[in-house]
Each structure stands twice: as C-alpha cells, then as structure tokens.
Amino acid sequence: MKNLSFFILCLIPLFSLAQKPIDLNYYLPQDINYDENISTPQEVLGYIPGEWHVTHDLLLSYMRTLAEESPRITLETRGNTYEGRPLILLTITSPENHSNLEQIRQDHLKLTRENSSNLNTASMPIVVNQGFSIHGNEASGSNAALLAAYYLAAGQGPKIDELLENTIILFDPSFNPDGLQRFAYWANTNRSHNLNPDPQDREFSEVWPGGRTNHYWFDMNRDWLPAQLPESRARIETFHKWHPNILTDHHEMGSNSSFFFQPGIPSRTHPLTPQMNQDLTKEIGTYHAAALDKIGSLYYTEEDYDDFYYGKGSTFPDINGSIGILFEQGSSRGHVQETNNGLLTFPFTIRNQFTTALSTLEAAVGMREKILNFQREFYANARKSTGKGAYVFGNSKDPATAWHLADILRRQQIEVHEVAGDFESNGKNYKKGAAYIVPKNQRQHRLVEAMFEKRTSFQDSLFYDISAWTFPLAFNLDFQEEVNIRNAGERIEEPAKPTVTAPARSEYAYLMEWHNYYAPKALNMILEKDLRATVAMQPFAEGDKAYDYGTILIPVQNQELNSDEIFELLKTVAEETGVEINAVTTGLTSGITLGSNKFRPLEPQKVAMIVGDGITPYDAGEIWHLFDQRYDMKITKLDTRNFNRADLSSYTAIILPNSWGGALGKSEADKLKTWVRNGGTLIGYKNAANWFKSNEFMKMELKKNEIKAENVTFEQARDFRGAQGIGGAIFQAKQDRSHPVNFGYKDDKIALFRDTTIFIEADSTSYNNPLQYTGNPLLSGYISKPNLELIANTVPFKKTNLGSGQVILFTDNTNFRAFWFGTNKLLMNAIFFGEHM
Incomplete structure (x- = not known):
C-alpha cells in the first residue's frame, strides 16, 4: 500500500505539469553533466518530450541533429517504409570505437563462428540493439528515444565514458515510422489545452485502423522471422550484420497496468531457448528493478507474456544467441488518462521507458563478459548438436514458392544450396531450380530447427501468440527432414528468382498452367488487356506435356489484339511473372480438346474489400498487401461507414475479412444479398461464418465445444477458458x-x-x-483434446449459390502474416473461378 500511494503521488503533480512545459530534469539523471554544445530535444522539437507526441519527421530531424553534433553518433538510412519514410539507425559508441568500428564488428562476429574459444571477451565491447515503438500507438518508446539519444550524446563524466568504451549501441528510434506518424497525428489533433483525462474522450479512441500497424496494417512485431516487410528486412539485416548481445523492444499495454519487463511466464518459453538465456534475462531484470525502485515506479515480471513464438522482437534474439527483452508500459494512449493507479501522464510513461533503456545499458556493462561468453557458448553448443544430413524442400510445379522460402532463409543468414540435380525421395520429385537443400551442420542450425520443426506436445496450453509456424508447411512445399547431404549442389548467397523462356509464337493458342504462385498475376495481366481466356475444368495433354486442372487457354483468333500483339503481351507476362506460357499449334489434344465446353470463359475481375470499424485490420491488411504487392491487382477498400451509399454494381467480387461486433447490419446485409443475386461473388473469412448464417446467406451446421469446468478453481478459470481457444496451429485437409x-x-x-x-x-x-479436414488433422501446434475431436472431418470451406451469384466462406486465414504463401491461391481461385464452382 505504501508503494502504491507513492506511485499515485508521483503521478498527480504531473497532471498539472502536463498543462504547461515540464522541466527536462524530470527525466534526466542528475549524477552527470551534459554538454551544452549538444542540442536538447526541445531546441529541435520546440517542446520538451511528453508535452506533445513526437511525429516521425521531428524525431528524424532530432536524430540527424545529434549525428551532426556528436562524434559519438553516426547515422545511416537502411531503406524506406511503404510510405517513403527513412528507416534510420544510429550507431552510438566512443569516438575511439568509431575509428575502429569495422574491426570491432568483425571480431564480435567471430564469437558466432568456429574456433571462437581463443577470443578474449574481457577486452571486447558488448553490442546492444535498442528499438522503440514497433507498434506506432505505443508511443512512449519513441518519445523516450529522444531522451536516451540525448543522454548518450551529451552526457559527460567517467560513468558515460565507461559505458561508451564498453558498448556498441545500435539505436533504432522508431521501428514503425508510418504507424508512429499516424498515431502522433491523432493524439496531437485531439489534445486539449486543458488536458482531459476522461477515458471516454475522443483522444483515447483512435479511428480505424489505428496507429498500431504499418502502412498495410501489419503487426510488425510478428514479422521478425518471415521478414516480409521493408521495416523488418532493415532490422533483420542490422541484426545479422552485428549479432547484438541484447535486443530491447519497448512496448505499451493496457492503461490500468503498471510496467512489465521480462522474463515472461517460465512454462511458456520455447524448448529450443537455452535456460541460460532466461537466467541472464532475469539477472538483467534486477537492474531494471533497481532503476524503477529509485524513481518509485511499480512493475511486475514473470507473470505475463512469453518467449515462445520466435517471430517477435523479444524472442527472435533468443534463437540467435542473443537476449531479447520486452518492456511493456501501461499506456496513457494520449497525454493524461484516469486509471486504476491514478492519473497516468504521458511524461510518466516516457520516463519509465527512458529509465529502463538506461538500466539495460547499465546491465550490459555490468554483465558484459558473462553475456559475451554466453553468445560464444550458444553457437559452440549448437554446432555440437547438429546432424550430418540435410533438409530438402521444393515444389516441382511451382519454383516461385520454393524460391520465396529460400530467400527468407538467406535473409536469416541460413546456409542454402541448390540441389545438385533432379532426384526422387519418398515419392516426391525435387528438381533443380525448384528445390533447395539446407545442411544441418551449420552455424544457424538452431534457427533452422525453429523454422522447420513440427511440434505437437507442450509444457503449457496457453500462448501469447501462435503455437506453430512450420515454414515448409506454410509454403505448401514437398519437404523432408533427412536427406543425404550429397544431394546438395552449389551454395547460394542470394537465390536467383526463377525465370522462364519466352513462349514461342503461335497463330493458334497459348496454354498457361495454374501451378506457379504468380499465375494469378499473369492471368490478371492478360484479362486486363481484354484478351479472352478460358480455364480447363479437366486435365489434358498436348504432345508429351500434361496439363492439369486449371490450365488457362488464350486463343489467338477473334481477339481484340492481333497475333503479333498477343505474342508480345504474353512474352512480357512471362518475363514479369516467371510463369511458363506455351505456344500450341493444334486443338487436337488428348483428353478434352481445346474447343471443348470444359474450357470455361473468364472475365476481368474488379474486386472490393470491406474495411473499417468492426473489421480486423490485420486480416484486411494481409489481403490488401497480397493484391497490391504480390499480384499487382487493384482492390477497392469500401469503408463500413459509407457502405450503404456505395454503388456495388461494377464489382465482380467483394471480400468480407474477419470482423467483430456489428461491422455490418441488416441494411448492409440486404444490399449485399441483392448484389450477390445479380451475379456477384461474396467471399467471407472466419467470423463471417456467423454473419452469413444469421443473415441467411448460407446454411451450415456448426459444432461447439461444450466442455464443462470440473475441479477448476476460480484462480484457474482464465487458463481453463484460454486452453480451449486455438491461438494458431496447422492442420491437414484433403483436397478434391x-x-x-x-x-x-x-x-x-x-x-x-x-x-x-x-x-x-x-x-x-x-x-x-472440396476441402475437408482429415480424421486426425493436427500437423503442428497446440489444440485441446475436445477441439481436436471436434475439428476432425469438418470443412474449412463452404460455397453456396444465391440467385445468379455465389457466397464463399473460408473459416481459416489463407493469407496469414504475408508468409503463408501456400494458401494464397485459394483466395485467388475464389476470385477468378468462383462462378465455375
């Protein structure tokens, strides 16, 4: 009670201070001096941090100013976000270290290589990667970065000298520039002169989709492993360039919470993470505790969050010989808000983040040699546990998907080889150019194992994030965990994107199989040019070549373009997509012939997606990204606020992503029904099942988990309910x-x-x-026994006719986090072939 009272007393004065400029001394330690030649944040921003939310452009300006003024700081731009904002990195250390930085980096990397035992860690600097606000509306992190950078640039005295001599700091002030900018705009434009802490004020209720995500509405703190976004690729490149010993990730949580630092819940740590990692994390936590005690801030640890999914910023380092640390600050979400702990001000949240940024560096110096030795031992032990064989993955019909996985592995510094030649194993064909070998005996063995493993037994039944992410399954690839390393060909540094030979010229027709990942992009390019195309409903053969279901036929005659123009267009399509297009000179094929009615006509597609209040931004963003970035297809975003005023007549397909609550009401349902009856294809995902059923779009029988809580205490109730959810697992379905x-x-x-x-x-x-789960469908991940019994032989796909149109439902996310390449085509098939189902 004494500590809580002190916490509230700390907060209340800040409420009055928040209405006028606060003193920088509120944040900065007073046991050192500060160089007057280094600009303070307010000299560049025009205000002291915490008075307003910093926009990314001002954050960038201040970091550039510090880099110009301080010999301790260099700044590099590693790329740009989708909205064109620079992805910067500050390297902060002593001027002496800067003069020898490349040699320090090379020596540090030797800790992860063979024969590292002769390195003298007593004389090596430790490398710390500090990152802030990967969720843009968790803004106290990036605002604290202003103060941390100033402290490191301007601080004077033996304490600072020791820190800079012994530490290389890789400083990323904003993991998510686009989201930070979006949120700062919201918080600042809704700020009152007389700050209003009422939680119901508009300041605390962002408009959809909010500032948490990046441009395409992705949660970027789930992309460290697949690295599909430009922001992720920049930070992954930095990570592997340096192999930092500690990586910090500054977040926010609910406003009624205090402050969390790792370790998380011990039973939810991934088994591949060494115990020493958790022990060191806990020891580092003693530095955070001491620093927060000093300023009177409450905190907790080991009661929440976990270190299981390796695609988060706090866990990705753990499988790479580093120590990831998550910080979660109770969020003011604006400038000051009433909470269970009193008035929570934005400056207070910034101070906690700043304080733990400094305590991380203090821990790094105090535990330097111990942490450096841990990194060396991690890789030495990993090499001892490797096998002599290799993994193989590929798709003999789809080299593009296999290439994308190889590209991800190389970004993660995993050794990848071409196959030496075509070979068959366990009934699967692995072809050169469409398959890759990953040796087990390599430095990144543990990371490969983490990406490829199929795990179905767990110590705990609750997960903060997904419980499975097996990459070969995500890519729908043929995969074996054990093949002879002699099948490995040349090692590849950067996988060459598959290319195809341009088609020969034909006066008759062209054929394009549908197996390649980019076939939908190719078909869209063809239909956009008003070329007639049809799809084969049955297999056939032309000469020695067999063509499968879904082959696209482009006849030459009776087209808007002449034969020369068609040839040039299809040559361009093949070159841009890597999809093979074959010229044919006769329609007399084996099986169905090219003039058969089993070839069904295709139409250009104009697709819309419902977005806005009630729609899950992640799911909608994944679809937007798929269309816009992968397939170069336009997709219209129809906002729920204006849906009743929208003219739907020109759309061939409308997608309803996962939703919650009342995203669409009865009037919207009636409007969509009329559109479907007139020939539209409505495609729904996940919770759309309940909406489709209640609004009589389709009939279906749903199975429910009716498990009763027996011998479950009140304390256990939350975990009991949580264990009956499916947080993210992988299941096998049969395909017709x-x-x-x-x-x-x-x-x-x-x-x-x-x-x-x-x-x-x-x-x-x-x-x-046509899609039905098998009787024992679990491939990887956690599912409770009652749910496993329920899911057996159910269907993840349903289609029904409604008037002249059709309603299609997917219960599962076919576009998960932009790396579930293997099921993207299910959606595209619904788009292009929906009327022929």
Whole structure:
C-alpha cells in the first residue's frame, strides 16, 4: 500500500505539469553533466518530450541533429517504409570505437563462428540493439528515444565514458515510422489545452485502423522471422550484420497496468531457448528493478507474456544467441488518462521507458563478459548438436514458392544450396531450380530447427501468440527432414528468382498452367488487356506435356489484339511473372480438346474489400498487401461507414475479412444479398461464418465445444477458458483437385493455418466438400483434446449459390502474416473461378 500511494503521488503533480512545459530534469539523471554544445530535444522539437507526441519527421530531424553534433553518433538510412519514410539507425559508441568500428564488428562476429574459444571477451565491447515503438500507438518508446539519444550524446563524466568504451549501441528510434506518424497525428489533433483525462474522450479512441500497424496494417512485431516487410528486412539485416548481445523492444499495454519487463511466464518459453538465456534475462531484470525502485515506479515480471513464438522482437534474439527483452508500459494512449493507479501522464510513461533503456545499458556493462561468453557458448553448443544430413524442400510445379522460402532463409543468414540435380525421395520429385537443400551442420542450425520443426506436445496450453509456424508447411512445399547431404549442389548467397523462356509464337493458342504462385498475376495481366481466356475444368495433354486442372487457354483468333500483339503481351507476362506460357499449334489434344465446353470463359475481375470499424485490420491488411504487392491487382477498400451509399454494381467480387461486433447490419446485409443475386461473388473469412448464417446467406451446421469446468478453481478459470481457444496451429485437409477452389495444387493434401474455433459440419454430398479436414488433422501446434475431436472431418470451406451469384466462406486465414504463401491461391481461385464452382 505504501508503494502504491507513492506511485499515485508521483503521478498527480504531473497532471498539472502536463498543462504547461515540464522541466527536462524530470527525466534526466542528475549524477552527470551534459554538454551544452549538444542540442536538447526541445531546441529541435520546440517542446520538451511528453508535452506533445513526437511525429516521425521531428524525431528524424532530432536524430540527424545529434549525428551532426556528436562524434559519438553516426547515422545511416537502411531503406524506406511503404510510405517513403527513412528507416534510420544510429550507431552510438566512443569516438575511439568509431575509428575502429569495422574491426570491432568483425571480431564480435567471430564469437558466432568456429574456433571462437581463443577470443578474449574481457577486452571486447558488448553490442546492444535498442528499438522503440514497433507498434506506432505505443508511443512512449519513441518519445523516450529522444531522451536516451540525448543522454548518450551529451552526457559527460567517467560513468558515460565507461559505458561508451564498453558498448556498441545500435539505436533504432522508431521501428514503425508510418504507424508512429499516424498515431502522433491523432493524439496531437485531439489534445486539449486543458488536458482531459476522461477515458471516454475522443483522444483515447483512435479511428480505424489505428496507429498500431504499418502502412498495410501489419503487426510488425510478428514479422521478425518471415521478414516480409521493408521495416523488418532493415532490422533483420542490422541484426545479422552485428549479432547484438541484447535486443530491447519497448512496448505499451493496457492503461490500468503498471510496467512489465521480462522474463515472461517460465512454462511458456520455447524448448529450443537455452535456460541460460532466461537466467541472464532475469539477472538483467534486477537492474531494471533497481532503476524503477529509485524513481518509485511499480512493475511486475514473470507473470505475463512469453518467449515462445520466435517471430517477435523479444524472442527472435533468443534463437540467435542473443537476449531479447520486452518492456511493456501501461499506456496513457494520449497525454493524461484516469486509471486504476491514478492519473497516468504521458511524461510518466516516457520516463519509465527512458529509465529502463538506461538500466539495460547499465546491465550490459555490468554483465558484459558473462553475456559475451554466453553468445560464444550458444553457437559452440549448437554446432555440437547438429546432424550430418540435410533438409530438402521444393515444389516441382511451382519454383516461385520454393524460391520465396529460400530467400527468407538467406535473409536469416541460413546456409542454402541448390540441389545438385533432379532426384526422387519418398515419392516426391525435387528438381533443380525448384528445390533447395539446407545442411544441418551449420552455424544457424538452431534457427533452422525453429523454422522447420513440427511440434505437437507442450509444457503449457496457453500462448501469447501462435503455437506453430512450420515454414515448409506454410509454403505448401514437398519437404523432408533427412536427406543425404550429397544431394546438395552449389551454395547460394542470394537465390536467383526463377525465370522462364519466352513462349514461342503461335497463330493458334497459348496454354498457361495454374501451378506457379504468380499465375494469378499473369492471368490478371492478360484479362486486363481484354484478351479472352478460358480455364480447363479437366486435365489434358498436348504432345508429351500434361496439363492439369486449371490450365488457362488464350486463343489467338477473334481477339481484340492481333497475333503479333498477343505474342508480345504474353512474352512480357512471362518475363514479369516467371510463369511458363506455351505456344500450341493444334486443338487436337488428348483428353478434352481445346474447343471443348470444359474450357470455361473468364472475365476481368474488379474486386472490393470491406474495411473499417468492426473489421480486423490485420486480416484486411494481409489481403490488401497480397493484391497490391504480390499480384499487382487493384482492390477497392469500401469503408463500413459509407457502405450503404456505395454503388456495388461494377464489382465482380467483394471480400468480407474477419470482423467483430456489428461491422455490418441488416441494411448492409440486404444490399449485399441483392448484389450477390445479380451475379456477384461474396467471399467471407472466419467470423463471417456467423454473419452469413444469421443473415441467411448460407446454411451450415456448426459444432461447439461444450466442455464443462470440473475441479477448476476460480484462480484457474482464465487458463481453463484460454486452453480451449486455438491461438494458431496447422492442420491437414484433403483436397478434391477437380474443384476450382483447388486448381493449381498438385497434391491431394494441404496444410492450413487456423486460429479460430469455427467448426462446420461436412455436407452430406461429398463433392460439396472440396476441402475437408482429415480424421486426425493436427500437423503442428497446440489444440485441446475436445477441439481436436471436434475439428476432425469438418470443412474449412463452404460455397453456396444465391440467385445468379455465389457466397464463399473460408473459416481459416489463407493469407496469414504475408508468409503463408501456400494458401494464397485459394483466395485467388475464389476470385477468378468462383462462378465455375
């Protein structure tokens, strides 16, 4: 009670201070001096941090100013966000270290290499990567970065000298520039002169999608492992360039919380993370505790969050021989807010983040040699545990998808080889140019194991994030965990994107198989030029070449373009997409002939997606990104606020992503029904199942988990309920390859990512179940026993006719986090072939 009273007393004076400029001394330690020749934050911003939310442009300006003024700081730009904002990195250390920085880096990297035992860690600097506000609306981190950078640039005295001599600081003031800018705009434009702490004020309720995410509405703190976004790729490159010993990730949580630092819940640590990692994390935590005690701030540790999914900033370092540390500050979400702990001010949240940024550096200096030795031992032990064989993955029909996985592995500094030549193993064909070998005996063995493992047993049944992410399954690739290393060919540094030979010229027709990942992009390019194209509903053969379900036929005659123009267009399509297009000179094929009615006509697609209040931004953003970045297709975003005023008549397909609450009401349902009856294709995801059923778009029987809590205490109730969710696991489904939703897939099984408990009974008519879970579908991840029994033989896909149109439902996310390449085509099949299902 005494500590809580002190905490509240600390907060109340700040409320009055927040209405006028606060003193910089509120933040800065007073046990050192500060160089007057270094600009303070307010001299560049025009205000002291905490008075307003810093916009990214001003944050950038201040960091550039410090780099110009201080010999301790260099600044580099590593790329740009989707909105064109620079992705900067400050390297902060002593001027002496700067003069020898490359040699220090090379020596540091030797800790992760073979024969590192002769390195003298007693004389080596420690490397700390400090990152702030990967969620843009968790802004206290980036605002604290202003103060931390000033402290490191301007601080004077033996304490600072020791820190800079013994530490290389890789300083990223904003992991998410686009989100930070979006949130700062919101918080600042809704700030009153007389600050209003009422939680119901508009200042604390951002408009959709909020500032948490990047441009395409991705949670970037889930992208450290797949690295599909430019911000992620920049920070991953920095990580592997230096292999920092500590990486910090400054976040915010609910306003009624205090302050959290890792370790998280011990039972939820991934088994591949060494115990020493957690021990060192806990020891570092004693420095945070001492620093927060000193300023009277409450905190907690080991009661929340976890170190399981390696795609987060606090866990990615753990599988790379480093120590990741998550900080979570109770959020003011604006400038001051009423909370259970009293008035929580923005300056107070900044001070806690700043304080723990400094305590991290204090711990790094105090534990320097111990942490450096841990990194060396991590890689030495990893080499001892490697096997002599290799992994192999590939897709003989789709080299593009295999290439994308190889590209991810190389970004993570994993050794990858071409296959030496075509070979067959366990009934799967691995072809040169479409398959890759990953040796087990390599430095990044533990990271490879983490990315490729299939795990179905767990110490705990609760997860802060997903419980499975097996990359070969995510990419729908043929995969073996053990092949002879003699199958490995040349080691590749940067996988060459697959290319194809331009098609020969034809006066008759061209054929394009649907297997390649980029086939939808190619078809869209063709249809956008008003070329007639059809899709094969059955397999056939032309000469020695077999063509599968879904093959696209482009006839030459009776087109708007002449034969020369068609040839030039298709040559461009093949070059830009890497999709093979073959010229044919006869329609007399084996099986169905090219003039058969089994070739169904295709139309140019104009697609819209419903976004806005009630729609899950992540799911919508994944679809937007897929269309815009992968397939170069336009997609119109229809906001729920204006939906009733929208003219839907020109759209061929409308996508309803996962939603919550009342995103769409009865009037919107009636409007969509009319549009579908007139020939539209409505595609819904996940919770759209309940909306479709309640609004009579389709009939379905749902299975429910009716488990009762027996011998469960009140204390255990939350965990009991949580264990019945599916936080993210991988399941196997059977595919009817003759159904258009499965065109382009060469096998009769597919791995689906699922994070819902929507279980739909299979239809009594077998051909209405083109995707159906197997009787024992779990491939990787956690699912409770009752849910595993429920999911068996249910269907993740359902389609029904409504008037002249159709309604299509996916219970699972086919576009998960932009790295679930293997199921993207299910959506594109629904778009292009929906009317033929």
